[in-house]
Amino acid sequence: MNAYGTPPAAELRAEGAPGDGGWQAPARRSLWASAVKSLAIVAGATAGLVRLLAGRDWPVGGIVAVCAGAAVLIVAGVVAYDVLRLRTTRWRLTPERLELRSGITTRQHRSIPRDRVRSVDLRADPVNRMFGLTVVKVGTGEHAQDGSELKLDPLSRHDAEALRRTLLRQSQEAEAGDGPLAELRWSWIRYAPLSVWTFTGAAVVLGALYKALDSFGLKRFTTRLATELWEWLAAQPLLTVPLVVAANVVVGVLGAVLLFAESWGRYRLEREPGRLRMRRGLLTSRSLTLEERRLRGVEIGEPLLLRLAGAARLRSVATGLGRSADTDSEDAAALTPPMPRALAMRVAAAITGAGLPALVAHPAAARRRRLVRAATAALIAGLVTALVTGTGGAAPWPGVSGWASDVSGWVPGVSGWVNARLGGWVWLGPMAVLLYGLWHALAGAASLGHALGPRHLVARRGAVVRRTVALDRGGIAGWTFTESYFQRRSGLLTVSATTAAGRGRYDVVDVGRGDGLDLAAQAVPGLLEPFLTREKQ
Template sequence: MTGSDTGRTSPGNTAPGNPAPDPPGADWRRLPALMLAVAPATALLKLAPALIVLVLFGAGRGSGVQLWIAAGIAVFAVGAGVIRWRTTRYRITPERVELHSGLLNRQRRAVPRDRIRTVDLTAPLLHRLAGLSVVRVGSGQSGKESGLDLDAVTTPEAERLRRELLARPAPATGSVPDPTGNVPRDTAPAAPAAAAPEPGAEPVPGAEPVSGVELDRLDWSSLRYAPLTVSSLAAIGAVAGAGWNLLREADVDPRTLPGADVVAGELSTAPIWASVLVGAAALLVLMVAGSVVLFVERWWAFALTREPDGTLRVRRGLLTRRSLSVSERRLRGVTVTEPLLVRTLGLGAQAGALTVGLARAEGEQGGGSSGALGPPVARDHAHAVAAAAARATHRVTDGPLRAHPRSARTRRLTRAVLPALLLPAAAGVLLAAGGPAWPLPLAAVPVLVAVPLGLDRYRALGHHLDDDYLVARQGSLVRTTAALRRDGVIGWRIRQSRFQRRAGVVTLEATTAAGGGSVVVLDVAPADAVALVAAVTPEAVTPFRS
C-alpha cells in the first residue's frame, strides 16, 4: 500500500512496480505557498519552551552563545520549511492518492482509493489563521505507513478532497448486501434527488454546500462530566509536570515567587492535617479547572452529522479544529462506555462507533475514545446517539441482557479480593516484626472496596442477541456495552483457562475487523456460547453436528 525509496523521481513517475501511464488530468500539485510561513512558525512554536530557556539562560549569564544557538534553530526551521515546500507534491488519480516528499531521503507514498477508510481534517491555530487544513487519509491499517498526510492544503480544497476521497461508486444494478456492513454495498441511503450531488462531482459555483443531517451537538450541561474522566485528570498531571520541568530548566524556584513565603509560613505553623487538607483542596481545584478547560478546547462547536455522501462526520475543537469523516459502509456496530466516576456521580456515558479503519491514534481515549461519537453526556442521550448512528430502530445498547452464571460472580470477587489481601498481609508481617500498628487498618480499606467492586463487575456482565445485533457488556472501572452487527462477525474464538474450567465458564470472542478486533462475552456458560455461535453463524457449527 505504501512505499518509500531514496532514488530520484520525476513528477510523471508512478509508484514503484506500477509503470502505468498517468491518467489524463492527474496533474501533480504543490502545497499552498502559505506553508512557507506556517511550517516554520509551527516548528518554532513547538520549540518555544527550549528557545525561551536558551534566551533566558544566555541573557542571565552575559553570554551570547545561547542566543546564537536559538537564532540558528530559527534559521534551520525556516530553511526546513522551504525545502519541504519545494520537495512535496501530491496528486489524486482514479485509482490512488500519491504523495512524494523529501530531499535527501526521497519518500513515495500511495494509498489505493478503495482502501481509504477515513479522512480527517485538522486545522491547528496557525493553520486556521492562514486558511489551511491538514488532510489525513487513513487506510485502516496500523503503523506509520497506514496512510498519508497532506500538510497542508487550503480549507476549501480540504473539504473538496474529503468529499472526493470518501465518495462511493455509482450504484450498480442488482447490488447485493454487504456481508460485513450495515449498508448495502455500493449503495447510499435514500435521499431526495436534489439533496445530494453526484459523488466526486465538482460543486456548482455559487451553490450552497449540501448540509448533513444533524445527529447530535454540544450541550454545555456535559461540562459537569469533564472532571470525572480519567483522561482529563491525566492530561492535567502531564501539563503540571511539563510546567515544573520548565521552571527547573529556567532555574526558577517556586518558593521564591511572590507570596510563596507567606503561604509557606502559614502552612508551617498549621497542623499537619490542615496542611494536607489545603494541599489536596488546591490540587482538586486545579484539576477541576484544568479538566474543564481541556473539555472546552476539545469539544467546542462539536457536531455529529450524517452527510449526504454516506459518511458520519464529527466536527469539534476550539484552537485546533478537527473534522473526522468515516464511511458508513465501514460501520460494524456501536459502543457505550461508562467510566466509574461518570456513571456513579453523574449517570453519564459516551457513545462510540465500531468502525473498520478507525485506528486508535485517530481518536483520544476517554476524551474521545477510539471511534468516539461525542463527549460524555447523560446516559440516556448516549444510548440514543449510538442508536441513531447505527440507524437502529431501537436503543440496541440499552436493552435487558442475559445474566451470566453465579460462578462468574465468584470469579469476579476472587479476582478483586485476593490482590487486595496482599496489603493487610504485608501490614501484619510488619506488625509481627515490631513495626507500627497504624498501617494495618489502612491496609484493610482496599479489601472493603474490593468486595463492592467485584459485585459491580459481575452485575455488569451480560449479553443479548436479536435479529441484527450481538450485544455484550462488561467492566466496572470502565463499563462498556458493545453492539456488533451480526453480519459484522467474521469469526469466533472460545477460550477457557484452568480456573474457568473449574468454574464451568468460557470466554467467547466475536472477531470483527472493527474497533479492537473483537467483542468479548466474558465468563459465559459453554451452552450459551455454543448457542450464540450457532445462531449467528450456523455454518460454523455444522461440521460438529454431522
C-alpha cells in the same frame, strides 16, 4: 469533471503549473505558518542564551544583540527547511489513485487506490487556521503504521474540502442531511470533571512547571521552593493537607473544563450518504469522515464517575481506526463527548440502525466466583499485614534455613518500623481490600449481560468502567472459548468474538457453557456448527 471524477483545475490545481502531469505542491502559505511556529523555538533558545550569557557577565546590550541574531537565524532556518520541503513535495489525484512524492534527502513515492479510501481527516491548528490552511490525512482502513495513510501538509481550506468530497465521491449538494445525529450542548461540560485526571491535574501541572523552570536554569529556586512547601505541609498536616487536596481538585476541574471546551467545542456528528462525519475543536479544528461500510458496531463506555452522573460516551468499532502513528494522543474512534446516557443510547441506535435488545443476565455462579476472588485477595492482604506487623511473633519462621531465614531476619525490622509509624491503622489496608473486592464483585456481576439482536451481538461487562459493545455479526471472523480452572468448576466460560475492527476481540465473560456455545453458533450461523456435538434429546 464533477466530483465523481478527476477534480477540475479550478478546484484542486490552484497550486499546480501547466504541463506538470497534474502534480501539485502544498500551499505556499505554509511558509508564513512555519515562521510563526518557529517562534516557540526562538523562545526556548532565547531563554538558554540569556541564562548562559548572564552567567558570564555579558552586558545587556550584547545579550539582546545575540538573542536577536539567534532569533533571525532560527526563523530563517525553519523557513528555509520548509522551502526545501515544499519544493520536494508533490501530490496528484488521478482517476484511479492518490499519489504523494516527498522527502528532501530520501525520496518517497507513495500512492493509494481511490477505491480503497475509507476516511479523510482534516485538521487545522490555530496557526494554520490563521492562514487558511488544513492538514489532510487520507486512510484506507488499515493501520497507520502499515503505510496506508497519506498526509498532505498543508492544503488550503478550500482545496482540502474539495479533495475530501472528491475522494469520498460526494457532491456539495449531497452534504445536506436530515439534521445532525448529535450536536454540542454546553450543559455537557458538567461531565468534564468526572475523571480521575481531575484529582491528579495539579500534580501533572506542577511536574511540567518544575521541569520547565529547571530547563531555564532555576533548579536552585525550584528545589528550595519544593523544600519549603514540604516543611509547611509537615508542620501543620491537619490544615495544609485539606488545602492542598482542595487546590488540586480546583486545578483539575479547571483543566478538565478547558480541555473539554477546546476538544469538543463546535462538535457536530452527522450522517452523509454512506458515511459519518464528525467535526469538533474550538482552537484546533478537526473533521473526520468515516465510511459506514468500515463500521462494525459501537461501544458505549461508562466510567464509574460518569455512570454515577447518568452519563456515557460513544466510540466507533471500525476497521483501521485508532491512534495515529505520529504520536497523536487523541482517540480517533471517539464519536461523542460525555453526554447523558439516554442520548448516547439514542445516538448508538441511530448509527447502528437498531436499538439495543434486552440483555440476558449471567448465572449466579459468576457472582459467586467474583466473591470468592475478593475474599481470597482480602485473605492474602491480611496474611501479608500480619507478617509485616509481626502479629504472629517476632520471628515468623524460626528454625528455617535458606532464603526463608533471610526473610525472617528483616521482617522484625520492618515490623518495628510499621508498628511505630502506623500502629493499628495498618489493618485498614486489608479491610479496604475486602470492601473494594466485595463492591467490585457485586458491581461486576451486576454489569454482566449479553444479547443477540437481528444484526448485532451485544455484550456488557465492567465494574469500574462498564462497556457495552454492539458488534455487527457480519464482522465476526472467528470465536475463542476460554475456561479457567475456577470457571470449569462453576460451569462457566468466556466467549470471545474476534474481528478486524476496534479492539480486535470482544468478550462475553462468565456465561454458562451451554448458553455461550449456543450464542456463538446463532450469532454467525454455519461458522461453529462443524465443531459442535449436540446432545440427543
